[in-house]
Amino acid sequence: MNDLETPPVPTLSDFRLSTRQEHLVQEIAGRRRNRRRGGLALASGVLVAGGVTSVLLVLAGPGTADAFAAWTPSPTTPAPGQVSSAEAACEAGVTASPSDKMSPGLPGGATQVWLVDTRGPFTLVLFGANTSTTLLCVSGPSINSSAQANSQMMEIGSPQPALPEASQIAVNRLLAESADGQAYTIAEGLVGSGVTAATLVLSDGSDVATTTGNGLFLAWWPGSAVVTSATLTTAAGMTTQPISLPMLGTGGSGNSVKRNVGTGQ
C-alpha cells in the first residue's frame, strides 16, 4: 500500500463521445417534452425597444383552454412558410389597428427582422431592434383580435437598458399579457457577447430556453410567472445569473393587458 500514482485511463474516442452526447441531448429533450405538455391560451404583442417608441402587438384569441397546447419550452425549427406568414400577420395587424395608440402601418425603421422565436406553431418576431422603433409580434393558431385576424397591437415606451457584461444577459422587458382570461408572458433582452445559450428560470420553478441572436434574446411562456434567474452557457461553462425585475407596471388595451414593463439584471 505504497503507490498512489494516478492510474491511466484510456481516452474515449471522439466518436464514442459524440454518440453519448447526442443521446444525452435526445433524452433530455424527450423528458422535457413529456413533462411540459399543458394547455394555455395565447395572445401576441408588439414591443418597441430603442428607448423612444414601443409597440406591443397582441394576438388574442377566443381562448380555449388548450390554445397553447402546442407551445414548447424550447425553441423549435419553423415549418416552411411559418415565419413569413407571421411577419405578414403582424404587418397587417399594425396597419389595421383602430387603436389610437397605434402608429399607422409599420413604424418606420421596424421592417427589418432581427430575431425570430418559434415554438411549435407559434412565432415571435422582433423587428427593427436598436432603431427608434421595435416591433415584437407573436402569432399562432386560434389567435384573433378586433383589428385583424391573428393580430392586435399597442404602443409602449421603455428606456434602453445598459449593455450586459460579456458573460451575462439583461432582461429588457417582461410583458405580462392576457387574452380571454388566459395569461402569457413575453421576455426580451440583451445577451452578452460571451453567452452562447440562455435559459430563463421562472418563479413557478419551470424554465424556458430562449432564442438568441444579434445580441438579443426572446422567449415567451403561458402563464404569469416571472423570471427569477437565468442559466447561461459561456466558454467557461454554465453559470446561474439572478434576475431582478424592479419595475412592474400595468396597462394595455382591448383584451390584452400590458402589465409589466420591467428591466432585469
Next chain:
Amino acid sequence: MAGSEPEAFGELFKRHSRSVYAYCARRTGNLDLAEDLTSVVFMEAFRRRRKLRLSNTSALPWLIGMANNVVRNADRSLRRYRSALDRIPVPASGASSEEDTISRLEAQEALARSLKAISALTQGEKEVVLLVVWSELTYSDAATALDIPVGTVRSRLASARAKFKDSAPVTSTTITQ
C-alpha cells in the same frame, strides 16, 4: 439561432465528459461501466440542474460530486436510467481491434491494482485521494464536489498521506496545495 437547454447540456457534456469518465473509471475499475455511469451523471445533473453550483465558474467540481454519488449508488443509478441507457446506439465504428482490447484490459488491470492499493483507506479518505490526487482537483474544488469543508479535505488527505508516508506521489506537489 436557438440556444436550448438540452443543447447547452450537450455542450456541458462535450466539455467535461472525459474528466467525469476518467473519474468513474478510477472509482470502478471498469471502463464499460464507467462509460454508462458518465451518461448517468449527466442525465442526473440535468434532473438536478437547479442545484447547480459553480466553483471558479466551472461546473466540473459539481459534476464530479454528482459522479461520486452516482458511483457510490451505481446499482440504483443504473436501474433508474436503464431504459435510457438501452437507447444508446451501439457505435458502429466502435468495434474494438485486438490491440484496443488488450490496451483496455491492461488499463483495467492497472486500475484494479490502484484500487486495491487504496482499499485500506476509509471511504472518505479514498474519495479525497481520488479527487485531489488522481483527478487533480484543488482542495477547494474537492470540497465543492464532496460538499464538505476544505478543512475536512485537508485532514482526510493528511490521514491518507500518513498511511502512505513512504509513497512519493502522496507528498508530491500535486496534493500539497
